[in-house]
Amino acid sequence: MEQLGVRALADVELLTILLGPTAGTNPTHDAAQRLLDALPLSQLAWASADELRQHPGIGPARAAAIAAAFELGRRGAWAPPKRGERVLDPRRVYELMRPLAHAEREEFHTILLDVRGRLIKTVKVAEGSLTQCPVSPRDALREPVRLGAHGIVFVHNHPSSGDPSPSADDADLTERLRTAADVVGVLARDHVIVGASGYYSFVEAGRWRR
Known part of the structure; x- marks a missing residue:
């Protein structure tokens, strides 16, 4: 999928992609929507895998994938100061x-x-x-x-x-x-x-x- 297309997707659509194929009788899109209803994106971004597993449709693999995706995003977008950098602001x-x-x-x-x-x-x-x-x-x-x-x-x-x-x-x-x-x-x-x-x-x- 092209990068521009990914950026245009809604939160629930992005999360649906991240969750992967439907598992059993639990449609992926429904699981993604329920998770976002329970946890706003700002909370979801910092939830642990154990916390995520408490929600319907989120097993160990999906929980790990969500936690890993947000951690990768933070590492890519956040560049904290390093030793020797001015930190006055x-x-x-x-x-x-x-x-x-x-x-x-x-x-x-x-x-x-x-x-x-x-x-x-x-x-x-x-x-x-x-x-x-x-x-x-x-x-x-x-x-x-x-x-x-x-x-x-x-x-x-x-x-x-x-x-x-x-x-x-x-x-x-x-x-x-x-x-x-x-x-x-x-x-x-x-x-x-x-x-x-x-x-x-x-x-x-x-x-x-x-």
């Missing part, structure tokens, strides 16, 4: 940490940068529950200080709501982290919150002084 921070949007628990990470704002590494500082992840400035700054990072970006996710908008606690934590970073001589550049619907940057929102 909040959009690039989001692209680097986007998998957090679909994590099962809230996590807190720091991105370590050199003097030119280039990526050194990312560090997972803490993992909490679905709705909270307690973190102390000391924990968040331990690795940046140890490795001599010039700058850092704080990142955490909102897995429960998917809405990256900061809570009052997020804002309070941000201020405490910035103050602590100043004390130890590390340049805190931003705090980015990642959610299923996108990201929130304290810098872009005008709530962070450069």
